[in-house]
Amino acid sequence: xxxxxxxxxxxxxxxxxxxxxxxxxxxxxxxxxxxxxxxxxxxxxxxxxxxxxxxxxxxxxxxxxxxxxxxxxxxxxxxxxxxxxxxxxxxxxxxxxxxxxxxxxxxxxxxxxxxxxxxxxxxxxxxxxxxxxxxxxxxxxxxxxxxxxxxxxxxx
Numbered sequence: 249x250x251x252x253x254x255x256x257x258x259x260x261x262x263x264x265x266x267x268x269x270x271x272x273x274x275x276x277x278x279x280x281x282x283x284x285x286x287x288x289x290x291x292x293x294x295x296x297x298x299x300x301x302x303x304x305x306x307x308x309x310x311x312x313x314x315x316x317x318x319x320x321x322x323x324x325x326x327x328x329x330x331x332x333x334x335x336x337x338x339x340x341x342x343x344x345x346x347x348x349x350x351x352x353x354x355x356x357x358x359x360x361x362x363x364x365x366x367x368x369x370x371x372x373x374x375x376x377x378x379x380x381x382x383x384x385x386x387x388x389x390x391x392x393x394x395x396x397x398x399x400x401x402x403x404x
Contacts, residue, residue: 260326275385292367293322344360
């Protein structure tokens, strides 16, 4: 459980740092970096909704425009939502499957642990793409490596 909590603390930290980088770069809401960031945040929201036993139907996974103010609101909501959800999660619940429907409506059952690992890895993958898009546009990417998070947190 400790590793998962650390992964999600890092995820929240990385989302906040990336939001700051996008704001500093003043990216256009149709820019690749902005739309990828909104995708990451929407995917987190979808999974948090499913983990909470609710339907994610109607949550748009990919959008053509991404207002940074809306992204900032999602960063806050996802961060606090996952902290609260993880605080209520017991160790014995990690390997129990939950039933949910994909955005296409297909039914699935997946263990909670696998879902949590997926959420963290999915975001990390796309945050790398976002940083590459920032660099390509001449903006400064955000250093988001886990070890950087640990160093700045005073743990490494």
